[in-house]
Amino acid sequence: MIGNRQLKKQIQDLLVGLGSCRFEVAQALHDLGVRAVPKDPCECAVAIYLKAVLNADLRIASLVVESRDVKVRIEGSKWFHFHIATVALPQPIRQFIVAFDEAVYPDLLRKESSESSPRSGYTTEGGNDGVQVA
Numbered sequence: 179m180i181g182n183r184q185l186k187k188q189i190q191d192l193l194v195g196l197g198s199c200r201f202e203v204a205q206a207l208h209d210l211g212v213r214a215v216p217k218d219p220c221e222c223a224v225a226i227y228l229k230a231v232l233n234a235d236l237r238i239a240s241l242v243v244e245s246r247d248v249k250v251r252i253e254g255s256k257w258f259h260f261h262i263a264t265v266a267l268p269q270p271i272r273q274f275i276v277a278f279d280e281a282v283y284p285d286l287l288r289k290e291s292s293e294s295s296p297r298s299g300y301t302t303e304g305g306n307d308g309v310q311v312a
Contacts, residue, residue, distance in 0.1 A: 181237065182252060182261065182263050185235070185237060185238075185250065185252065185263060186250075186263050186264075186265050188232075189228065189232070189248060189250065189265045190265050190266075190268075192227075192228065192231055192232075193224075193228075193248075193265070193267060193268055193271055194268055196227075196270070196271065196274075197270055198270055199270050199273070200270050200273040200274040200277055202270065203270050203271060203273075203274040204274055204277070204278070204282075204283045204286065207223055207224075207227055207274075207286055208283070208285050208286055210227065210230075212226055212227050212230075212286060213226075213286060213287065213288045213289075214226050214278070214286060214287070214288060215287070215288050216278055216279045216280070216281055216287070217279050221288070222243045222275070223274075223275075223278055223286055224243045224248075224267075224271060224274070224275065225241060225242070225243040225248075228241055228243070228248065229241065236253065237252050237253050238250055238251070238252060238253070239251040239252065239253050239260055243267075243275075245267075245272065245275065246266065246267055246272065247264050247265060247266050247267055248264070248265045248267065249262055249263070249264050250262070250263045250264075250265070
């Protein structure tokens with residue numbers, strides 16, 4: 179489980195590194211090229227960012243960004259098929275999610291988002307669509 183603690187710390191550091199307020203979070207995601215769809219469980223801006231950055235970590239089977247935390251499904255050990263690690267979202271990220279879902283940050287919206295109907299929640303799995311990570 180030491181590896182899981184390290185992964186949780188890495189995710190927490192990534193989230194905190196986005197900024198100390200929702201405006202800084204939005205600017206950081208914009209600068210990284212994140213484009214997402216508000217209220218879409220498969221296209222949450224924070225999940226897209228985390229998937230892109232953590233894409234090479236083979237331990238991660240999937241991740242879900244909810245209103246208060248990130249749940250990461252970690253590939254199995256010899257006793258379990260998978261394990262769920264939960265990382266609390268910092269307050270600026272939570273505030274960003276609320277504002278993003280209200281379309282406060284139009285520069286972060288995917289163009290096709292106006293044509294598709296948004297869905298509630300923040301569930302997402304696999305891939306790194308919609309973000310450019312250096």
